[in-house]
Amino acid sequence: MANRISKQDIEQFPLKPYADMRKDLQTGDLVFCSGSYFFSQAIQKFTHSVWSHVGIIYRDPTLERIFILESETMIGVRLAPLSKYLRDYHGKNRPYRGNIVIARVDAPVDQVKLNHAISFGMDELTKPYDNFEIVRIGFRILFNISRRTKDRKYICSELVYECFDHIGVPFQLNDEYVSPDDIWLDEQVRPQYRIM
Numbered sequence: 001m002a003n004r005i006s007k008q009d010i011e012q013f014p015l016k017p018y019a020d021m022r023k024d025l026q027t028g029d030l031v032f033c034s035g036s037y038f039f040s041q042a043i044q045k046f047t048h049s050v051w052s053h054v055g056i057i058y059r060d061p062t063l064e065r066i067f068i069l070e071s072e073t074m075i076g077v078r079l080a081p082l083s084k085y086l087r088d089y090h091g092k093n094r095p096y097r098g099n100i101v102i103a104r105v106d107a108p109v110d111q112v113k114l115n116h117a118i119s120f121g122m123d124e125l126t127k128p129y130d131n132f133e134i135v136r137i138g139f140r141i142l143f144n145i146s147r148r149t150k151d152r153k154y155i156c157s158e159l160v161y162e163c164f165d166h167i168g169v170p171f172q173l174n175d176e177y178v179s180p181d182d183i184w185l186d187e188q189v190r191p192q193y194r195i196m
Contacts, residue, residue: 049181
């Protein structure tokens with residue numbers, strides 16, 4: 001299980017260049033982001049966490065590419081090359097501003113099941129990002145309102161949760177919403193390293 005950490009704690013994880021760790025990445029690995037963007041900081045504040053984003057690694061053996069299956073603000077559910085995060089995030093010709101940590105789910109799940117999780121997520125491609133969920137999370141925290149009902153929109157952590165839940169590997173939730181920190185703190189999640 002990963003522990004609740006600070007931004008300074010993230011700096012203590014081993015830092016690996018993408019070229020060195022690329023071969024180590026597996027389908028089903030998790031990508032946790034601690035961004036310094038305005039929206040990232042809003043998520044961190046609402047969830048009392050350093051994490052602002054989470055996605056799932058998909059290693060495509062045919063294309064020999066590493067993708068992140070994620071739900072991105074204003075875009076929705078998509079597949080993005082991990083290399084774009086590290087070199088050309090959002091087409092701005094610069095890397096993601098913040099830290100990126102890779103974690104592995106330590107559960108008895110074979111590659112076939114992990115592929116089913118990714119397949120479930122790919123069936124959700126182009127579903128919209130739930131832009132108002134962060135506001136609703138804030139209200140649920142303030143007023144202790146129960147978990148929301150499912151709709152056809154996703155924030156990043158909801159997509160990751162649903163993909164793993166689909167294959168019988170649910171993450172333990174402690175709150176009335178699913179945040180990147182809920183997934184980070186699950187006993188099945190093992191931090192690996194930072195990437196650059």
